[in-house]
Amino acid sequence: MHRRILTGLLCGIAAGLLLQGLRAAAIIHPAALAWIDTNLFTPVGKVFLGMLRMVVAPLVFASLALGVAQLGRMDRLGRLAGRTFALFALNMVIGTVLGLLVMNWLRPGAAIDDAARSDMISSGAAGVASAQAGLAARSGQFNLSSFVEMFFPPNWLSSLADPNLQILPLIAFALLCGMAATRLAPEQRGAFTSAMDLIAKIGTQIVEFALTLAPWAVACLMASAVIRFGASVLGPLLLFVAAVLGVMAVHLFGTMTILLKLFSRVRPRDFFRAVRTVLLTAFSTSSSNATLPTSLRVAREDLGVSAPTAGFVLPLGATMNMSGTALYEGCVVLFVAQAYGLSLDLAQQTILVLLTVLSAVAVSGIPGASLPLIIGLLGTFGIPAEGLALILGFDRILDMARTVLNVAADLVTAVIVDEPEPASPTA
16 A cells, blocks of 8 residues: 555656646646646545545544543552553653654745745635634633633534534543443443444544545645645655654654663663564554554563563553654644644644644554544644645655554553562651
8 A cells, every 4th residue: 555655646746747847838728737637636635535534523532432431440550550641641742742843943834935835825715714814813812711612612513513623622522421431330331332442443444445545646636736836845845754754763762762761671772672573563564553463572572571561551552652643643733734824823832732642542553544633633723634635645654654653652661661669668
C-alpha cells in the first residue's frame, strides 16, 4: 500500500506539472483544464475525504468509550496503573509540544507563496472566512468558563451537525459513557464493551475501505493542488515532512534517553540496541498492534521487564500511548492553518495540545487510522478539512515513522514502570 500511495503521489505531481505545462504552451485551454480538475480529479478526492469524515464521530466515540470501560476500576490497579498513565500522558504532551514548537519556529505552511495561498483561500472562500471570523472571535477571550463550554455546550448533539464537526463534546460524552460503564455489573459492562468494540471495528474497516482508494485519491488530489496552486506548494510541503521527521527523531532519541537516564537503570545505548527489531517491525508494518508480539518478547527476554508489567503496559500502550501520533496531529493542524493564513494563539494551541493527546488515545493501532481524527481536529478550530490533501501523499512514510515512536514510548514506559520503588526509610 505504501508503494502504491507513493506512486500515486508521484503520478499526481507529474500529471499536474504536465497539464500546467500544456496550459502554458497554449496546447490546452484553461477552461478545459479547469473542467478536468473539477469533474475528474476533485470528485475522487472528495469521495476519499467524505469517507473519512463519515467515520469520525462513531470511531472517536466507540474507541474512547471502549478504552475507558475496559480499564475497570482504576483503584484496583494501584501503583502500576498510576505510573503507566502518568508516563503515557507525559510522553504525548512532550511530543505534541515539541512538534508545535518546531512548526511555530519553521512555519512551513507560511512558506507557501501569496499567489498560491490566495488560490487556496478563494477555492474555499466561505470556509476560510468562517474560520478567520471564529478564530478572531475566540482569540484573547479564553477563560475557564469558555474552556468548559467547549466540552459541555448547551446542545452537544448540534455540535456534531456543525459543518466543522466540533469534536470536543463528543470526546467528553465518550469519556463519561466509558466511566459510567465501569460501574455496571460485569455482564452489562461486557455487553457495552462488545458493542463499542463492534462499532470501532466497523469504523476501522471503513477507514481501510478509504485507504484502498488512497493511491488514486492521492494522485488526483496532488494533481489538483499542482494545477490550482502551482509547483510552489511542493517546497513548503517537503519542509513540513523534514520538520516532522526531525522532531520525531529528537523525541525518540532525546526525550526517551532522558527518561531512561532519570527513571531507570537501563542504559539508553543498551535499550536502543535491544529494541532494534521492534523498531524495524513497527516501521515496516505501520501498526502498533502488529508489532505487539515482538514488543512483548523483546521486553521480557532482552530488556528484563517482568511478565506482569509487560503484559499490562504494552497491550495498553498499543491502544493508548500514541506519542508519535499526537506529535503528528498537532503538526498537521498547525501546518494546514498556516497554509490558509490562519493563526492559532497560545490559548488555542494549549487546547490543541490537550485535544491531540485525547484524540491520539482514540486512534487504532493500524495504518492511516489518525486521518479521521485529524479531520475532526481541523474542524474544531474551523480550519478547512480540504487542507489535509496537502499532506496525504506523504502520510504513509510519516505513519511509519510515528509508529516507531509510539512503540518505543511503550517500551520505555514498560522499563520505567518495572523499576522497583525505593524502599521507604525506617523510623
